[in-house]
Amino acid sequence: MKIPLASPSFDDEMKKAAVDALCNERFVLGESVFRFEEEFARYCGVDYAVSTSSGTSALQLSLLALGVKRGDQVITTPASFVATANVALHVNAIPVFADIDIRTYNVNPELLKKKVTRQTRAAIPVHLYGFPADMNSILEISREHEFAVVEDACQAHGAEYYGKKVGSMGDVGCFSFYPAKNMTVCGDGGMVVTDDEEIAGIVAKLRDCGRVSHYEHDTIGFTFRLDTVNAAIGRVQLRRLEGWNERRRAVAKLYSSLLSDLGEVVLPANGGSVVKPVYHLYVIRTRFRDELKAWLEQNGVQCGVHYPLPIHLQPVYRELFGYEEGDFPESELLCKTALSLPMFPGLEKQEIEYICGKIHEFFDRQTSF
Ligand SMILES: Cc1ncc(COP(=O)(O)O)c(C=O)c1O
DSSP, X not given: OOBOSOOOOOOHHHXXXXXXXXXXXXXXXXXXXXXXXXXXXXXXXXXXXXXXXXXXXXXXXXXXXXXXXXXOEEEEOSSSOTHHHHHHHHTTOEEEEOOBOTTTSSBOHHHHHHTOOTTEEEEEOBOGGGOOXXXXXXXXXXXXXXXXXXXXXXXXXXXXXXXXXXXXXXXXXXXXXOTTSSSOXXXXXXXXXXXXXXXXXXXXXXXXXXXXXXXEEXXXXXXXXXXXXXXXXXXXXXXXXXXXXXXXXXXXXXXHHHHTTOTTOBOOOOOTXXXXXXXXXXXXXXXXXXXXXXXXXXXXXXXXXXXXXXXXXXXHHHHHHOOOTTSSHXXXXXXXXXXXXXXXXXXXXXXXXXXXXXXXXXXXXXXXX
């Protein structure tokens, strides 16, 4: 058996959409880009969506559009992809970390609140692995202390929280369409969603070189556009997203039922009736993570570690800010114990049973030593 960690889909309808766009539209800012934006906004239940070249540029432009500037502080979590914190530095602000709640792996609102200062201009909660962050608590703190909230929904397309899609609750929501995500544009891509017309307008201008007309620029912008061909593929992928997310939930449910009797394994939170995760990743935790990963890989099961290091312990963050081990213990615990099992909509029942069988075999051997 050979089972990959992820398996992005690129089918005939997507190929046709790509070729049609290449043959019939402008390569840059063609009609598919604007169609994709309208459809994505509708899907998220917001008024505006503006596509970008990546999730990172979506986050960076959101902070700029919100007026985050030199010396401001942006609170986020150390348990994320490094780009979540980098974007604060991209706009000359200072990333400030608050540790996670080890039950959900998302930022702990109580700890976030303790990090608020007069310099706090924004917070970036991350819906890590596709599990919604505690938005009610975070939004309450943001209203009390008057800072903006940028949802990092790069891993959570379609996840729901009290009936709302993630990305639609903060001032701005940001998505990535990198190939391993729940939906992709078969390349790099991103999206900013918001109900605020002004923010949408600023992001649209900034991603297109600060243009007000073809040769007139009234702000210093970037070349952060999504290509037309990628948008055309994204439109087809978006139509598949709900079905794929349902499949991901079914895969997660089967994993959790087959692994529930293992005392050494911590399973992911399942959300309950009002929080609907989308399992971008299915992450278990065990103190035998490295040994289990090696064992599964020997048996043809590709696994991942998201992430081996929390952001504050990345060499560049240690160097810039002097962080040390022990500064954010829950995020560090997650990074030492997390193991991502194969997760994609087409994963077969027999493959999940095989993987769980191998995990049981591993722990049976462990106890017999
Ligand atoms: C949580 C999170 N934030 C931000 C990003 C950045 O997105 P991109 O790789 O599209 O720039 C990613 C994607 O890798 C991510 O997982």
